[in-house]
Amino acid sequence: MIAVRASPAEVSGASLFAGRGAGGMFALVRPRAEGGGGVSARPAARNAVAQTSLSQQRVMRIRALIGWAEAGPDGYDAVQWGARVKPPKRPTEMTLGEVFAWIEATPGQPHAIGYYQFIPATLARLVTRLDLGPDVRFTPALQDRLGDILLAEAGLPALEAGRIDRVTFMNNLAKIWAGLPNSSGKSHYQGIAGNAASISWEAFDREMARIFSG
Secondary structure: OOOOOOOOOOOOOOOEEOOOOOOOOEEEEEOOOOOOHHEOOOHHHOOOOOOOOOHHHHHHHHHHHHHHHOOOHHHHOOOOOOOOOOOOOHHHHHHHHHHHHHHHOOOOOOOOOOOEEOOHHHHHHHHHHOEEEOOEEHHHHHHHHHHHHHHHHHHHHHOOOOOOHHHHHHHHHHHHOOOOOOOOEEOOOOOHOOOOOOHHHHHHHHHHHOOOOO
């Protein structure tokens, strides 16, 4: 069991999940409209994390660890606690178009959303990469798909291939998710907008060691 503190605040600055929704923070990239609201994806993006059975088991456990640190009990329906105006529906019931409409309609507040607490700039980048239409729902499956791209960017394939070590991968994860500590024991964004790691390095290291023990 991992001991967590209060939900981490949204950070500002360099992180993929950094920044507040103040005017001018990001150039919003709308999801591409597609006939019938279909979903397409470039092969490289679709296969961001290799789907071997062992890899998939690890991915699922890493997802759970990140969700525990970032989303808390609200899971895939989590909305950053500092958002004064919440979405009109549960995030998993919203389409991507509705998510971006909420973001546009509520400037000046945090907008981190979902299990992985995507902020607008990151969500827009990932949605654009996968060529997703505005009618696509922000389901748990889609959130996992987007999160898996971030795991690949953090170096999961490189770790499994032996090109980086586990601590390097963990530090890379901490650069993406402010609720995870780096090897100093603190959030990579400690003190920025009130941020602190929501789990200890010891707990993070212990869980990751278990995940990669096989």
